Amino acid sequence: MQQFTVFQGLVAPLDRDNVDTDAIIPKQFLKSIRKTGFGPHLFDAWRYLDEGFPGKDPATRQSNPDFILNQPRYQGAGILLARKNFGCGSSREHAPWALEQYGFRAILASSFADIFFGNCFKNGLLPIVLTEAQIDQLFQQVYSTPGYTLTIDLERTLIQLADGSEWPFEVQPFRRYCLLHGLDDIGLTLRHADRIRGFEAQFLSHYPWLSRQHPSSALSPS
Template identity: 75%
Template structure:
């Protein structure tokens, strides 16, 4: 998992409440569990005017010129600004995969659905909670200024506006540790690789017949 330390990124606004995971990555794209290739179908039914299906060449699609992520001013955005209850609906882990693979590293919203919130941390995506008033102000500033960027300092737990104003946010210490060090669940386990190998070697020495079972 990619480390998250300091991010300075262009902000793209999704000015809708209750954005569910079927909008983030529609159900027809959930057949793959490879964790790759989902970015091109992020917000698929909103981004395109034609119906999307797995394996489709994005160059053959008809983009919706009115959807925010298709506007030139938001190309290359890495911070997503959203309204309350972002990520509600079904518990598909493909939702944070799609957001991350599109290029987003952080989301700012007043609230999130619990499962989406947890899945985001496990996949290197930082969901930041700010108050509705703070988020509303950010929406106004993003609309007013093309190229509006924010800096997210995870170590200090602040979002820094172009004016220099800092907006503190909370993050659970263990989740912060994992993001700062780029550790997903597998990475956390592999920190103990030497102990795991030693355990397996000792177990096979005591029960050598297991080697045949493992090879089978």
């Protein structure tokens, strides 16, 4: 998982409440459990005018010119500005996969659905909860300022605005630690690989018949 320390990025505004996970990555793309290839299908039903399905080349599809991510001024955005209850609906982990693979590193909203919120941290995305007044202010600034960027400093838990002012934000210490060090659940476990191997060796020395190499572990012929 990619580390998150300090990130400066262009902000894209998605001015909608209750954006659910089926809007983020529609159900027809959930057939794959590989964690790649979902970025082109982020917000698929809003982003394209034709219907999408797995295997269809996005380059051959008709883009929706009215959708915010298709507008030239927001190309290359790395921070998504959203409204309340972002990520509601089903618990599909494909939603943060799609957002991260599109290029987003952080999402700002006044509230998030709980399961989606947790899935973001496990996949290298930083969801930040701000007040509705702060979110309103950011929407106004993004709309009025082409190329509007923010700097997010996870080490100091601060957002630096374009005018130089800073807003603190809260993040649970363990989640902050994992993002700062680029550790997902597997990465956290592998930090203890030597201890795990040591335990396995000791365990099998006491119960050798559980080893794959032990003659008694082989299946008897029928």
